[in-house]
Amino acid sequence: MQPSLDVRNPATNEVIGTIHNATPDDVDNFVNAAADILPSWEKTAASKRAVMFVNAAALIRARADDLAVLLTTEQGKPLREAKDEILGSAHVFEYYASVSGSIPGDARNLPGYGYLNVVRKPLGICAAIIPWNMPVMIFAWKVGAALTCGNTVLAKPSKTASLTILKIAEAMHDGGFPKKVLQVVTGSGEGTGSALVTHPDIRHISFTGSIMSGKAVSLLAAPHLKKLTLELGGNDSFIVTKTADVDAAVKAAVRNRFYNCGQVCTSAKRILVDASLADEFVRKAEIMLSGYVVGNGLDKVNMGPMNNPGQLAEIEASVESILANGDAQLVYGGKKLDMPGNFYAPTLLKNVSPLAVSEEIFGPVMSVIPFKNADEALDIANSTVYGLGSSVWTSDIATAQNFAESLRCGVVWVNKHLTLPPEMPFGGVASSGFGRENGRDFVYEYTEPKSILFG
Structure with a gap:
């Protein structure tokens, strides 16, 4: 050793x-x-x-x-x-x-x-x-x-x-x-x-x-x-409905997905967009990404390197496999960058097959999946072994309530993603694990009850 x-x-x-x-x-x-x-x-x-x-x-x-x-x-x-x-x-x-x-x-x-x-x-x-x-x-x-x-x-x-x-x-x-x-x-x-x-x-x-x-x-x-x-870990869905503010959703999706080079458990990994908005969403996301500066985090950059060579190799292999199998179309990025360190380009994929991204991609890859209606969106969102977080983007309260109740995960955000104040219990269901961090629930994780009965 x-x-x-x-x-x-x-x-x-x-x-x-x-x-x-x-x-x-x-x-x-x-x-x-x-x-x-x-x-x-x-x-x-x-x-x-x-x-x-x-x-x-x-x-x-x-x-x-x-x-x-x-x-x-x-x-x-x-x-x-x-x-x-x-x-x-x-x-x-x-x-x-x-x-x-x-x-x-x-x-x-x-x-x-x-x-x-x-x-x-x-x-x-x-x-x-x-x-x-x-x-x-x-x-x-x-x-x-x-x-x-x-x-x-x-x-x-x-x-x-x-x-x-x-x-x-x-x-x-x-x-x-x-x-x-x-x-x-x-x-x-x-x-x-x-x-x-x-x-x-x-x-x-x-x-x-x-x-x-x-x-x-x-x-x-x-x-x-x-x-x-x-x-x-998680494979969070980010669901953009017909009534969403598209500009706000695009900005949030890009910032959340590429925050920390996409290496966040609750990152917006699968971007589900109503089919009527998908082309507009992808176009605006590409414009935003085209201005991204990648480099040493000590410099003025939007995104730094991946943490280690093993993680970089895993992301390279995942994207290559998805594209080789015809399960998505490459819009932006999709390659290791020719510079010292563990750098991979921020990557945007469109028309992604849900099955191709059923496993977590823990790196700077945004996968946009179009859907036809709410039922299909929920089926796609829940078609994973993970159950950590998810967000829904809508201006309709009934839509928000329907998704919040139906998504199988430990955390649901409405018109935001990734925010985790310490007052908020955090954790997953299914293969995302069990137990909760933060909020008052921490008491139940770190103590055990003792019953004392006085006669």
Whole structure:
């Protein structure tokens, strides 16, 4: 097992740092440290935890410029997107400060039995396994929820996007969180990640990643009866109906689809457009894309590189297969760019066969699928194993309600897409996983009820 792993800049593929590749023995030491402090952390007043969150958020905001540069350098996204993510994580911590004292319970008299008091207790030691696409925001979601409930946390970032999370954790420690309460465990998924998932003293795993990886996590965790929260990606539909504001829908679709180079679980991946509007939609999307600048995220660009060479190769293969099989027509892009780093052109496909994009395309590819009526749109939208998010674009409230009720997914937006405030429960159904991040539902993921009956 390699003692360290290189972190590379996806815009240049140059090494910008190294991380420790934690062994199972290292993981055991982290767990022991978390166990040592757990009894006192459980008893820490909610008001004190809230102050720690507020302090951490203030420090993150003060350091946002430097943190954003680091995030862009290791992850690839444009600097403005990186700064938005950094500031978004601070907002998440401020949200958890606001709800730190509001973990619910239940107390009532049961005539003939006694007085029932149901309290919610921390699970104990939790592990958060974080992907490379939105590392800082997803770190904040998982860690904020677990700490608020009185758990200790071992956070494992992706091996390609660990450096900024280490700095965010440093800000949290500077803000008052004890180092044993929040520990960042770096390393590979195969070695370090597996050691976390299988450790008998870790009681909860929150994992964000692919369906295949999520299933592997479930199998490894099952013998230990761990509680799981799984967010396993999506193949979101973006449905443009006859009554939609086409200009607004085009702008939103392009901005959402190519945000973070299309590497977002809830990105608008399948663009379903009423057939009467499809040509206009494609024409306007092509005009918008023709002005897109692609390059190093530290420069003034609309889109940066893909995070890693493996993801780039996967996107190349997917687009080549779709076009070779005659399942779509290429309107724009469709190729790897001849420049250093992991760059792929923003790509627009029209008249796409729904079957050709039933699997998630995790990169800068917009697939426009025309439909004839609402029933067909719903059939296409629901014809996937995923069930994370979807949006409907319409000026008719009855249409919005029909789609919102009928779409099989965990999140539905109306006349917007991708917005995820921390107050909003987020998660999927079907193969997109189970459990929820954010909102008040975090309590049910990171605590367990204890019933106390007084005679």
